[in-house]
Amino acid sequence: MTLDVRPATVFDDVRAVIGPKSPDATVCWCLSHRVPSKVDHTLKGQERGAYVAELCRAEVAPGVLAYDGDVPVGWAAVAPRAQTSYARSRVIPHVDDLPVWSLWCVRVRPGHRKKGVSHALIEGAVAYARERGAPAIEAYPLDNGEARVDTTMAYVGMRRNFERAGFTFAAGTKSKLVGLPRIVMRLDLR
Template sequence: MVGPKRPDADVCWCLSYRVPSKENLSLHREARGERVRELMKEGPPGVLAYDGDEVVGWAGVHPRADTAFATNRKIPHVDDLAVWSVWCLRVRPGHRGKGISHALLEGAVAFAKENGAPAIEGYPVDNRGEKVDLTMAYVGTKELFMRAGFRKAADTDSVLNGFPRVLMRLDLR
């Protein structure tokens, strides 16, 4: 779900927010999958959604301190709480429009809570109901996070696909 169908393809592997930018840019092809395997030794880097035995969705979620959001200059820290971040919500083609992203976000919240997170943050786009390009929809929308009980905690200086990103937070205590 995280990697490509071809292991030699140079694609995301959901590493952009998990490793420093310089390292991310230096990893190519099979090395990207190998780096994900190394990160897996630290614990699951997210949650999966299933339709029967088939994996149909993925949400990247981990302590913010272990992500690029720990030092991101465009996305502020609203306080010093050891929050978790959810940065990627991906649903396979053919399974979209069935509420899977809602289930993924719910699963990410439960996973963070089970692992002692005091709060969880997401950094979705505020698309004001406009269509978001599918290649950029992985961050989610403000509306998706609001439906899951998150509240807007701050504006950010980050823009994705022409839409501003907002910092959404849910207290888990």
């Protein structure tokens, strides 16, 4: 598999990876940390997809997509932290005042897992943040040690995957997912 990671500017490709099978279904669309919770709760069904379509047309793409040839096989949400709910989080601390970017969701389509897609997505998100002038990038993965995590809840990533990409532990958090602690990991891009 030869992977190419690009900014997520093609809505149909984003939909193929994170959209619902039924266009009327209300699923995450990776908006829960991108928009204020009041907005997130008002967007239903096709409105969620329409919102993401607008994000794909914005100057800063809403994330990156991994492609195997022309087939989109994975997604990573990455954006300036100031444009996410992490900017106001009471459970994920700010390490300092740097205008960091956040990487909070990594998703690989079924049939393409265990082939290095998540690693390519992390690298691609880092490259995109660096190209856009980010001084550092943060992720908020599970500190799961050797514990197995169901793929539906592994979207925040695993500590070891970010360590492989050069991220280091920056802070603990008050956040838990599936009973496991989440941590702040950071990579300096300066």
